Amino acid sequence: MARVRAHDADAFEALYDRYHRLVYGVAFRMLGDAPTAEDVTQAVFLKLWSAPNLYQSGNFEGWIVRITRNRALDILRSKSHGHSELPEQQPSADDLEETAFADIDAGLVRAAIAQLPAEQRDPIRLGFFGGVTHEQIAQRTGVPLGTVKTRIRAGLRKLRTTLEGTVSV
Amino acid sequence: MNTSAHDEMLDTVAVYALGALPEREARAVREHLRSCAECREEYRLLAPAVSAVGISAEACVDAASAGASVAPPGPLLKKRIMQQIRPNVGEMRAVRPIVWPAYAVAAACVVAVLITSIFNTSLNSQLRESQTRVAQLNAHAAATARELNTQRTAIADLLSPDSQRFEVANGYVIKHGSRLYIAMNALPEPPKGKVYQAWTLRQGASKMSPSVTFVPNGSGVAVVPVPVNAASVVAVAVSVEPDGGSKQPTSTPTFVLKLAS
Ligand SMILES: [Zn+2]
Numbered sequence: 001m002a003r004v005r006a007h008d009a010d011a012f013e014a015l016y017d018r019y020h021r022l023v024y025g026v027a028f029r030m031l032g033d034a035p036t037a038e039d040v041t042q043a044v045f046l047k048l049w050s051a052p053n054l055y056q057s058g059n060f061e062g063w064i065v066r067i068t069r070n071r072a073l074d075i076l077r078s079k080s081h082g083h084s085e086l087p088e089q090q091p092s093a094d095d096l097e098e099t100a101f102a103d104i105d106a107g108l109v110r111a112a113i114a115q116l117p118a119e120q121r122d123p124i125r126l127g128f129f130g131g132v133t134h135e136q137i138a139q140r141t142g143v144p145l146g147t148v149k150t151r152i153r154a155g156l157r158k159l160r161t162t163l164e165g166t167v168s169v
Numbered sequence: 170m171n172t173s174a175h176d177e178m179l180d181t182v183a184v185y186a187l188g189a190l191p192e193r194e195a196r197a198v199r200e201h202l203r204s205c206a207e208c209r210e211e212y213r214l215l216a217p218a219v220s221a222v223g224i225s226a227e228a229c230v231d232a233a234s235a236g237a238s239v240a241p242p243g244p245l246l247k248k249r250i251m252q253q254i255r256p257n258v259g260e261m262r263a264v265r266p267i268v269w270p271a272y273a274v275a276a277a278c279v280v281a282v283l284i285t286s287i288f289n290t291s292l293n294s295q296l297r298e299s300q301t302r303v304a305q306l307n308a309h310a311a312a313t314a315r316e317l318n319t320q321r322t323a324i325a326d327l328l329s330p331d332s333q334r335f336e337v338a339n340g341y342v343i344k345h346g347s348r349l350y351i352a353m354n355a356l357p358e359p360p361k362g363k364v365y366q367a368w369t370l371r372q373g374a375s376k377m378s379p380s381v382t383f384v385p386n387g388s389g390v391a392v393v394p395v396p397v398n399a400a401s402v403v404a405v406a407v408s409v410e411p412d413g414g415s416k417q418p419t420s421t422p423t424f425v426l427k428l429a430s
Contacts, residue, residue, distance in 0.1 A: 009254050009255055013251060013254075016247060016250065016251075020242065020247065021228040021229065022223075022224060022226075022227040024228050024239075024241060024246075025226040025227040025228035025229075025239055026223050026226045028226070028228065028239045029239070037242070038242050038246050041242060041246060041250075042246065042249065042250050045250050049254055059217070061220060061224060062217065062219075062220035065224065066188075066220075066223075069188065069223065087188055087191060087192075087195075088188075088190060088191065088196075101217050101221060104221060104224055106224050106226075106229065107229075109221045109222070109225040110225045112221070113222065113225055124187065125222070127184065127187045127188070127189030128188065128189070128219065128222045133189055133191045134189050134190065135191070137189065146177070146180070149180035149181060149183065149184050150180050152180070152184055152187055152189070153179065153182075153183030153184075153215070156186065156187065156215045156219065157183075157214070157215065157218070159218040159222070160214060160215065160217065160218040160221075163217075163218065
């Protein structure tokens with residue numbers, strides 16, 4: 001990232017090669033169509049190039065995932081024309097300390113998520129990729145709001161524990 | 170906050186970490202996190218799990234076999250993005266000579282022709298180009314603005330009636346106040362691997378100091394702002410040097426000009 005800050009195009013290209021599948025994958029998962037996901041990918045990487053200082057420090061993967069998700073939320077928001085309430089954007093420059101899983105493999109995470117009970121997995125996926133609030137999750141699934149929240153927390157905790165067992169933190 | 174109410178808060182923190190709280194509630198959680206160590210710890214624990222959920226969506230080449238995933242975008246996307254990156258590389262580093270058509274500088278009446286030609290061709294097209302690029306990329310805005318400003322200053326200096334113009338081989342040296350320009354109108358292309366380099370002699374110094382390097386455009390024209398306080402310079406010279414410039418001249422200068430102080 002230091003080299004990208006210095007506007008080193010080769011370093012940027014390496015960063016693209018390393019992370020474009022992640023950015024595109026998150027965008028596709030949220031938006032459901034390839035051209036829009038490509039647009040989001042392009043926007044995220046051009047933003048990274050033009051304003052590299054948005055990334056301060058900490059886990060880069062987590063950061064770029066948040067940036068991508070926020071961008072996709074913007075698009076969902078513009079599509080819904082303000083008719084439905086969307087969750088707030090995640091802070092991109094997180095002032096809260098976050099320990100991260102170093103270089104975690106997507107396949108491992110998929111396996112860990114698959115191990116979660118469906119009642120925890122579904123609201124987590126819906127909340128992250130669906131661009132909906134916890135209230136909307138409760139409405140859609142017919143589960144009381146308090147229960148939705150408890151299940152989200154339990155699922156995230158379980159996910160963390162499972163991943164801790166497989167990768168270094 | 171009693172225990173059960175705070176348990177509920179911890180659940181809310183998890184939903185906050187997931188990014189599924191509406192704006193108003195999210196603000197309340199952020200506020201609470203500032204003052205509650207327990208909830209901060211909970212957030213710190215859960216945030217990486219949320220990042221992991223995002224990472225699970227990574228597109229992979231063998232999408233079909235990996236399940237629950239998509240194929241990555243094709244190489245065209247990368248090409249599209251890199252095309253917007255590459256042309257801008259290096260723009261912020263080099264001192265770019267301001268280049269305009271040969272006839273503008275070569276004309277007998279430099280000043281009059283400069284007004285029309287520079288504004289019509291060089292500055293306008295560069296401005297248009299820059300504006301498009303800024304709009305496209307929203308990048309380098311500051312650098313471009315600085316550059317345009319430098320060019321405006323240069324043009325104002327070159328046109329100013331109280332600028333001093335000194336005729337030298339292949340062009341002019343122009344001094345306006347503290348600013349100094351080398352304006353070449355018939356400069357031959359330097360040999361391969363070589364560039365032109367400016368040199369300045371400060372008042373009281375015994376040796377020439379190295380300054381910017383430049384090459385003329387296809388018409389032999391180069392207008393180069395010399396980054397120096399012209400008021401303290403008593404001589405300026407140009408010589409042919411290896412690409413990248415030299416610490417001291419390695420060839421006979423194409424001109425040496427003593428500036429009246
Ligand atoms: Zn608390």
